[in-house]
Amino acid sequence: MRALLLIVILLAPLPAAATVLAAARTLPAGTVITEDDLTMAESKRPGLNDPAQAVGKQTRITIYEGRPIQASLLQAPRLVTRNQIVRITFQRGPLQISAEGRTLSEGAAGDVIRVLNLESRNSIMAQVNPDGSLTVLQ
Template identity: 45%
Template sequence: MRAIALMFMLLPQWATAGAAVASRTLPAGTVISAEDVTLAPDQAGGIEDITQILGQQLRVMVYEGRRIDPSALTEPTLIGRNQLVTLTYEKAALRIETEGRALSAGKVGQIIRVLNSSSRVTVSGRVAPDGSVIVQNN
């Protein structure tokens, strides 16, 4: 029995990669940057590659030294409520752009309602990666 225990002690130990932890207290809504996280080798389980979470937004507050759980992350909100946005309508060679006010917050690809500033009509559109809202064809 001692020989087996000695054999296990002599085998190389597997190194754990650690987990991403907050380097300072991060409030909910923070978009993660490189200065906000560090890799802690003493904490196992969680996100092992910091580049996976850069640019993600926190749903909840994470205190300094705490592990960042993948369930606490989401895509960043691109448009805030009451923010002025560009409304775009395209069909074939026709392109119409006007200004509107977002009635709700939205992420890329999400459908939100926008109040057209010139006509005062509420329309629905999909949030584009450039921050504009593309109005759908009815």
């Protein structure tokens, strides 16, 4: 039985190498990827093959030179970081109220994060806008 299993394993086809995107240099965690950071390489590991899927994204972890770039290693760029002082805005109809706040987490465009209103000391939820400003959720 073991001999049959060994023969099956030895005769099984090996995964074929494919051309994928790889890091042209070591990319530390938090790096926003540019086209200069990418190169094409032959690899048996899965990875992205279109530069448009990686350019403008931020690395979650360090990606070493020559390693294939996978979608799970990338995230949308963080526009606000934890403990950053930001301007928060509440708007309902013609009424608009602005105040300073301290972010309690980091966030990308569209993320909903907790913010500490520095004037009232209350924790509120706000959405990160594409320009990095925050809008209080109603």
